[in-house]
Amino acid sequence: MAKLVTWVAVAFLVWMRELVSAQSEWNTAHATFYGGSDAGGTEGGACGYGDLYSSGYDTNTVAISSALFDRGLACGACYQVKCAGKASECHPDSPSIQVTVTNFCPPNPSLPDNNGGWCNLPLHHFDMSEPAFQRIATYKSAIVPVMYRRTACMKSGGIRFTMSGHNFMNLVLVTNVGGMGDVQSVYIRGSKTKWVAMARNFGQIWQSTVNMSGQSLSFMVTTSDGQTVVSNEVAPPDWAFGQTYEGSQF
Incomplete structure (x- = not known):
């Protein structure tokens, strides 16, 4: 199977x-x-x-x-x-x-x-x-x-989210994106928060000023063709800066 x-x-x-x-x-x-x-x-x-x-x-x-x-x-x-x-x-x-x-x-x-x-x-x-x-x-x-x-981009595995920054400045590098590949928007959600729109820092590094330490993290990614993929709870509550987490794929 x-x-x-x-x-x-x-x-x-x-x-x-x-x-x-x-x-x-x-x-x-x-x-x-x-x-x-x-x-x-x-x-x-x-x-x-x-x-x-x-x-x-x-x-x-x-x-x-x-x-x-x-x-x-x-x-x-x-x-x-x-x-x-x-x-x-x-x-x-x-x-x-x-x-x-x-x-x-x-x-x-x-x-x-x-x-x-x-x-x-x-x-x-x-x-x-x-x-x-x-x-x-x-x-x-x-x-x-x-x-x-x-x-269309041919990628192996899921979208990758690499965390950096600090508690009140979460930076997320989004890589290995299939489909159209060019991410136009990213939302982040902690297990204790609603969806929060992230701002583009530069390139494909996205930022949020909401403290989400100690919460599992979900991401919603949209590409230029309007297609959206949600990766639920891809990062566990003990997620750490410097780590990469793999989600769903287009």
């Missing part, structure tokens, strides 16, 4: 990804890469994910320009990207790759759009981790035109 449930869940995620992709039109952009061959330079970033390996994002990550980043609301969104350059730049048959937004590519107004100012407004640009870039294009190409579209 457990294997059947797992198979059904995987099949549903694949169907959802294909459905979202089918409904999303391909758009044009350019892509570069950063972070080194091991993607070590992509750690941290404007979304607040920190260690991308422990957060579940691995090396299939991307920093996007202002036109796409939307002041951090796009953190966690997934895109399907494929090379659209010359045959000498792209891998044969132009394979596509799914990348998750984990960082911001800042504009550089002092440089022209076509020579270093790749992330200037209004350009759509993907600054991919080097390993991700090399899955679609050659290293020596450095910058290539690409086609991209939104796609």
